[in-house]
Amino acid sequence: MTLARKGRWTTLVGLVLLAAVYVRALAFTPIERTQGPAQKIYYIHVPAAIWTETAMILVGLASIFFLFLKDARLDSFAEASAEVGTAFATIVLTTGPIWGKPIWGTWWTWDARLTSTLFLFFLYIGYLLLRGAVADPGARARYAAVLGICGMVLVPFIHFSVYLFRTLHPMPIILKPSAPSLPGSMLATWGFSFAVFTVLYVGFVMQRYALARARQEVPHA
Amino acid sequence: MPETFPHNAGYMIAAYTVAAVILVAYALSLYRRTRGL
Numbered sequence: 130m131t132l133a134r135k136g137r138w139t140t141l142v143g144l145v146l147l148a149a150v151y152v153r154a155l156a157f158t159p160i161e162r163t164q165g166p167a168q169k170i171y172y173i174h175v176p177a178a179i180w181t182e183t184a185m186i187l188v189g190l191a192s193i194f195f196l197f198l199k200d201a202r203l204d205s206f207a208e209a210s211a212e213v214g215t216a217f218a219t220i221v222l223t224t225g226p227i228w229g230k231p232i233w234g235t236w237w238t239w240d241a242r243l244t245s246t247l248f249l250f251f252l253y254i255g256y257l258l259l260r261g262a263v264a265d266p267g268a269r270a271r272y273a274a275v276l277g278i279c280g281m282v283l284v285p286f287i288h289f290s291v292y293l294f295r296t297l298h299p300m301p302i303i304l305k306p307s308a309p310s311l312p313g314s315m316l317a318t319w320g321f322s323f324a325v326f327t328v329l330y331v332g333f334v335m336q337r338y339a340l341a342r343a344r345q346e347v348p349h350a
Numbered sequence: 351m352p353e354t355f356p357h358n359a360g361y362m363i364a365a366y367t368v369a370a371v372i373l374v375a376y377a378l379s380l381y382r383r384t385r386g387l
Contacts, residue, residue, distance in 0.1 A: 137380075137384070144377060147373065166359040166361075166362040167365075170361070170362055173366065216373070224369055230361060339387050340384050343387055
């Protein structure tokens with residue numbers, strides 16, 4: 130079985146499990162008293178946000194190793210992870226404002242967390258545009274690697290921005306030094322959703338990596 | 351006395367719909383591009 134085919138099956142499993150996450154989150158997880166049903170957006174927003182940031186960290190790490198080792202497979206992985214990260218970033222930047230409107234009373238505010246996440250999205254778009262704009266494969270990989278490393282450097286700033294600045298965005302309630310502040314049933318739903326987003330990331334990257342490798346072997350594939 | 355919650359389920363449904371559309375659309379895009387591999 131080819132890598133692309135394995136990726137398709139992994140993605141299919143991920144999408145079926147995503148349906149199970151929806152059923153569990155919407156029908157079998159309690160409604161939070163102060164925020165109401167809108168709080169359940171958390172179960173898709175936060176896993177997507179974690180994978181948006183992790184995908185860029187992996188782009189940066191692959192880029193660093195690529196600049197030292199000149200292994201084209203690392204460049205292909207960075208390309209794949211960046212495209213998948215862009216899809217997850219789109220989820221973050223749409224579900225976040227949909228949560229913000231009923232809870233904050235506004236779709237958007239230019240606070241540090243939101244603005245830096247939007248900047249990360251633009252970095253993802255810029256990374257993909259750069260790859261499409263440079264014809265020479267060697268130069269394309271080098272330029273993209275530099276931009277990927279810049280994106281990786283931005284990620285810790287995004288995560289700690291809620292500590293560094295006064296922001297409207299809530300503090301982390303799971304990824305923090307102390308124990309998660311969610312009740313057990315809500316934490317289980319979140320954990321299930323995070324696991325499914327992980328499966329989807331892996332399935333997507335397997336397919337996109339196979340496509341990038343095919344394009345390296347046949348440039349117009 | 352029954353508990354009352356804010357009536358904002360429409361936002362929840364909108365967010366879940368948007369996320370599903372993005373994920374399925376991207377999965378279909380990858381399927382179309384990698385079909386021959």
